[in-house]
Amino acid sequence: MISDEDIKYFASVHAGGAIGEMATELLQLREDKTDIEYIRADIHDAEIDVLKADLAASIAVREEMQLGGNRMAESLRFARAETDALKAENANLEFLLQHVIGDHCAPNDCYATGPLTGNPIADLVSCPSCAALDYLASKEGHR
Numbered sequence: 226m227i228s229d230e231d232i233k234y235f236a237s238v239h240a241g242g243a244i245g246e247m248a249t250e251l252l253q254l255r256e257d258k259t260d261i262e263y264i265r266a267d268i269h270d271a272e273i274d275v276l277k278a279d280l281a282a283s284i285a286v287r288e289e290m291q292l293g294g295n296r297m298a299e300s301l302r303f304a305r306a307e308t309d310a311l312k313a314e315n316a317n318l319e320f321l322l323q324h325v326i327g328d329h330c331a332p333n334d335c336y337a338t339g340p341l342t343g344n345p346i347a348d349l350v351s352c353p354s355c356a357a358l359d360y361l362a363s364k365e366g367h368r
């Protein structure tokens with residue numbers, strides 16, 4: 226770092242010129258160290274303000290996310306309750322469907338199409354009870 230003596234020398238040699246002016250200003254700044262301390266403190270305060278604003282924004286985002294999470298959890302609880310109710314209703318309907326079909330042995334019990342013939346054209350229309358049994362069997366496979 227350049228010494229105060231050297232700065233004083235430049236100030237006297239270049240008095241009235243740009244370098245002399247800069248040297249004089251630099252000497253003044255060195256004398257007024259308190260000014261520099263104030264500037265540093267201001268910068269420090271400004272940085273702290275920026276950090277505080279950043280922290281406040283982060284907290285706001287976190288609270289927003291927490292709110293969103295709570296809403297999602299509530300929706301999930303509602304959806305689960307609804308799903309449980311639908312499963313119970315579905316089981317009840319399957320039981321009733323099985324009850325309506327009763328004992329059904331193809332092809333002798335098939336009434337809508339008559340006995341299955343093995344002829345693809347004649348057997349195009351499916352028996353409602355067989356269709357229902359196929360449906361129940363397919364659901365059984367998916368559990």
Ligand SMILES: [Zn+2]
Binds near residue numbers: 336352355
């Ligand atoms: Zn049938």
